[in-house]
Amino acid sequence: MGKKWRYGVVLDAGSSGTRLHIYKWKDPAKARKKASPAELHSLPKLETEKKWTKKIKPGVSTFGENPTAVGREHLKGLIDHALKIIPKDQVEDTPIFLMATAGMRLLPKVQQTALTGEICSYLQSNTEFSLPDCDLHIQVIPGETEGLYGWIATNYLLGGFDRPEDHNHGKGHSTYGFLDMGGASAQIAFAPNATEAAKHANDLKLLRMRTLDGQRSEYKVFTATWLGFGVNQAHESYVMKLVDTYDPDAKEIPDPCLPKGLRTTTSGEPVENGKSTGLTLLGTGDFTSCLKHTYPLLGKDAPCVEEPCLLNGQHVPAIDFDVNHFVGVSEYWHTTHGVFGAKGDTAYDLKAYQARVEEFCTSDWKVIANKVDARKKQDKAKEAQEACFKASWLINVLHDGIGIPRIGLEHTSHANASKGALEDAKEKGFLDPFQPVDKIDGIEVSWTLGPMVLYAAGQIPPKSQDRLPVGFGSNTLEVPPDFSFAGSKWKEDDDDDWDDALEDLVDHAKPSKSTSFLFFVLALLLIGYMFRKKERRMRFMSKFNSYTGRSKKPGSPRKPRGLAGLTSKLFGRSPAHYERIVEEGEASQFELGDVDSDDNEHSDGSEGSHLGRTSGLATPKLSSMDRFDATSALDRAGLFVRTESRERLVPPMLSAGRRSRAGSPTRKSPLIQED
Numbered sequence: 001m002g003k004k005w006r007y008g009v010v011l012d013a014g015s016s017g018t019r020l021h022i023y024k025w026k027d028p029a030k031a032r033k034k035a036s037p038a039e040l041h042s043l044p045k046l047e048t049e050k051k052w053t054k055k056i057k058p059g060v061s062t063f064g065e066n067p068t069a070v071g072r073e074h075l076k077g078l079i080d081h082a083l084k085i086i087p088k089d090q091v092e093d094t095p096i097f098l099m100a101t102a103g104m105r106l107l108p109k110v111q112q113t114a115l116t117g118e119i120c121s122y123l124q125s126n127t128e129f130s131l132p133d134c135d136l137h138i139q140v141i142p143g144e145t146e147g148l149y150g151w152i153a154t155n156y157l158l159g160g161f162d163r164p165e166d167h168n169h170g171k172g173h174s175t176y177g178f179l180d181m182g183g184a185s186a187q188i189a190f191a192p193n194a195t196e197a198a199k200h201a202n203d204l205k206l207l208r209m210r211t212l213d214g215q216r217s218e219y220k221v222f223t224a225t226w227l228g229f230g231v232n233q234a235h236e237s238y239v240m241k242l243v244d245t246y247d248p249d250a251k252e253i254p255d256p257c258l259p260k261g262l263r264t265t266t267s268g269e270p271v272e273n274g275k276s277t278g279l280t281l282l283g284t285g286d287f288t289s290c291l292k293h294t295y296p297l298l299g300k301d302a303p304c305v306e307e308p309c310l311l312n313g314q315h316v317p318a319i320d321f322d323v324n325h326f327v328g329v330s331e332y333w334h335t336t337h338g339v340f341g342a343k344g345d346t347a348y349d350l351k352a353y354q355a356r357v358e359e360f361c362t363s364d365w366k367v368i369a370n371k372v373d374a375r376k377k378q379d380k381a382k383e384a385q386e387a388c389f390k391a392s393w394l395i396n397v398l399h400d401g402i403g404i405p406r407i408g409l410e411h412t413s414h415a416n417a418s419k420g421a422l423e424d425a426k427e428k429g430f431l432d433p434f435q436p437v438d439k440i441d442g443i444e445v446s447w448t449l450g451p452m453v454l455y456a457a458g459q460i461p462p463k464s465q466d467r468l469p470v471g472f473g474s475n476t477l478e479v480p481p482d483f484s485f486a487g488s489k490w491k492e493d494d495d496d497d498w499d500d501a502l503e504d505l506v507d508h509a510k511p512s513k514s515t516s517f518l519f520f521v522l523a524l525l526l527i528g529y530m531f532r533k534k535e536r537r538m539r540f541m542s543k544f545n546s547y548t549g550r551s552k553k554p555g556s557p558r559k560p561r562g563l564a565g566l567t568s569k570l571f572g573r574s575p576a577h578y579e580r581i582v583e584e585g586e587a588s589q590f591e592l593g594d595v596d597s598d599d600n601e602h603s604d605g606s607e608g609s610h611l612g613r614t615s616g617l618a619t620p621k622l623s624s625m626d627r628f629d630a631t632s633a634l635d636r637a638g639l640f641v642r643t644e645s646r647e648r649l650v651p652p653m654l655s656a657g658r659r660s661r662a663g664s665p666t667r668k669s670p671l672i673q674e675d
Contacts, residue, residue, distance in 0.1 A: 004030055007086050008455055009096040009129065010448040011078060013060040015103030015183045015232070020078040021448040022052035022085050028460045028490075032212055040213040042162040044456040048443060054081045060119075061103035064111040071122030079127055095487065096129035097451060100140045102184030102230060112140050136487050143225020145484070147187030148205060148472060149450025151178040151221055154327050156453050157440040161209075161217065169323040169431070175219065177319075177326035179402070179434070180447065183232035186397065188316070189223040190324050196317040203317060207472040209454065214463030220475055226311050229397070231331050231390050237297055238389065239266050243279065251279065257290040257389040258283025262365035264385070287361045290392040297393070298401045311401045321405055321433045328398075329445045333436040335394045339387040347432050350406045354395065361388040404434045451486075458486030 005024050012019045025031075025044045032040065039045075056077055063070040086094055098119055104112055120134035131137050141149075154160075155175045160167050164174035177190030191197070197204060197220055204220040211217055228237065238257070243266065246253050258264065262283035263271040271280055299312030306315040336348060340356045360368070372380045398404045437445055458470035473483030 003027055003090060007090055007094040008452045009082055009094060010451060011098040012448050013098055013100035013104060015059050015061065017055050017057040017059050018078065019055040020053060020082060021446060022082060023048050023452045025456045028212065035212055041211050043209060043211055043453060046452060046456060052085055054078060059103045060100055060115060061107055063115060064107045067114040067118040070115060070118055075122060092128045092130060094129055095455060096123060096131055096137065098138045101146055102182055102227060104140045105227060106184060143185050143187050143227060144223045146447050147178060147180060147189040147223040147225060148221060150180050150447035151189035152453055153447055153449035154178045154445055156449065157443055157445060169325060171323050173323035177324050179326050179328040179332055181331040182230045184230040185225055185227045186229040187225045189221055191219055191221050192317040193320040193323055200317040201475055204475045205472050206475045208468060208470055209457040210460045210462060210470050212460060214461055216466055222317055224314050224316055229311065231393060234297055234393050235389055238294060252282050254284045255281040256284050256286035256293060257392060259361060259363060259365040259368055259388060260285030262385060283365060285362045287358045287388060290388060291396065294392045294396050295400060298396055319403060325431055326434045328434060328436045333438045335390045336436045339384055348407060348434050348436055357391045398434060407432055454486040455488045458488035459490050461490045
């Protein structure tokens with residue numbers, strides 16, 4: 001029975017921990033049969049649930065010195081959780097990916113290779129998930145790739161791909177930019193306006209997907225990453241620079257980015273009652289000074305080889321904020337909606353946000369500590385302790401680094417946005433230059449959705465002769481050497497509707513409260529499934545007739561009676577006809593059989609994808625035309641028909657050398673020699 005649902009697993013191996021994500025989508029062949037015109041022009045619809053996500057700490061990178069332990073001590077719990085979600089009979093068809101990000105990028109190359117090798121070996125040896133290619137499924141992905149995956153996920157959830165007319169921002173632009181910031185790195189991805197795209201064509205990635213009807217869907221996207229610009233790495237750099245500005249013999253250094261009165265070590269551990277043997281940082285709660293001290297970390301004075309540049313001399317095409325509206329995830333969300341977030345916030349307003357930050361950071365630490373939720377005091381205290389630095393870093397990156405207009409302090413215009421787009425996005429704030437988000441329509445915005453969208457799209461057969469693969473690479477017309485394939489295979493549609501009918505009936509039967517009714521339906525399904533193919537019906541009728549003694553003898557045709565007559569009406573064949581074909585063992589000469597073969601599978605992970613299908617070995621071969629009797633065609637009534645019917649019921653040895661029906665291939669006994 002065909003499978004209605006497909007599943008995929010992505011393990012996000014970040015710097016602070018590894019998170020499991022499970023997604024599912026309908027099999028493309030089955031989804032197309034009931035799809036509306038709008039759905040046919042859309043990407044596959046992926047689904048997930050809250051319980052399908054699980055995170056464990058610390059990160060995979062902590063196993064750099066002991067890679068052999070990463071499977072049993074780190075991954076096993078996540079795999080066990082996944083196996084509780086994915087149906088057992090689906091596991092071997094479910095792809096699993098582990099994609100490591102900034103934490104692993106900081107490890108030496110030797111340790112990266114050892115870890116990814118051990119991870120792949122563990123998953124292949126201890127699970128049945130589909131993992132055919134270690135290099136594709138288990139890898140340390142570049143920051144640019146992480147950003148592109150995030151861009152795919154964001155626009156997929158917002159509808160920028162499937163409903164561009166509802167997201168017309170002006171100038172023919174309907175997609176959203178993507179900003180991500182983790183602990184170690186930060187990413188940006190966006191589609192420049194037409195002018196900038198033409199000017200910086202060589203800097204763009206060509207992304208290719210496939211809609212449900214097999215049509216190509218392509219986008220040209222710029223993506224960049226800044227390793228060391230995540231909040232944790234940035235804080236380490238900040239403390240080092242702060243310490244360097246004071247005398248080496250100093251025992252205590254004022255820190256404007258800590259709440260007033262809070263003392264910590266340089267690594268961020270609180271110092272109780274002034275007891276410390278090392279250097280201590282003393283919070284002064286001066287947020288204006290904090291902004292000034294974090295600004296130099298942007299690297300705005302770094303050489304810019306190719307204009308324009310943003311952070312640290314990194315070239316980025318000019319951003320048109322009239323049409324480029326950015327969505328920020330991870331720290332962009334947590335830092336704006338954690339300690340400082342007000343309930344009901346929809347859009348980001350710098351003026352209101354900065355006012356809340358200044359009020360918090362200038363407060364005495366004792367006052368802040370007393371307000372910390374006692375149920376999660378340690379975690380909440382740590383979050384409050386780091387909040388001021390994170391807020392100043394985020395504000396600097398957004399407005400002085402990337403150049404996001406300062407909403408609430410500067411005038412912004414939506415003059416280029418369509419009326420429909422304004423109304424559709426007004427409540428969510430997605431028409432503002434920047435909007436932090438956590439979930440869209442109940443689904444967490446995670447870059448891990450990106451590779452699964454590509455994988456699902458890669459399972460769709462391309463329309464007509466379009467064989468360009470799903471994936472992304474350099475912006476060229478051909479498939480470039482650096483092309484990253486989706487990793488999935490597509491196959492031609494199966495015209496057998498029995499599988500769909502069976503699964504639909506099972507789905508309807510499952511909620512039934514009547515156990516007896518469920519068993520009855522399942523019994524009918526089993527019988528129907530067994531007899532859905534001609535060969536199975538033929539074998540059953542042959543065996544049934546042999547047991548009941550109803551087999552017809554040559555030369556004595558009788559009208560079938562009883563159950564045999566009923567089955568004749570149901571299946572459209574006489575028992576004698578089934579018996580004859582089975583006895584001679586040559587059914588393939590009369591009917592085209594269903595040939596199941598892997599040859600009809602095609603891969604978006606290789607240039608050597610098959611381009612056609614074989615006709616099958618069951619195709620009958622026609623004899624030479626001199627066997628055709630033109631006169632017999634004129635006598636297709638009365639005695640001739642009855643006589644010929646008797647001939648077809650005679651065993652092969654008695655009818656050897658005789659002519660079969662006119663116009664059909666003549667079959668001869670191997671005992672007769674031609675002259």
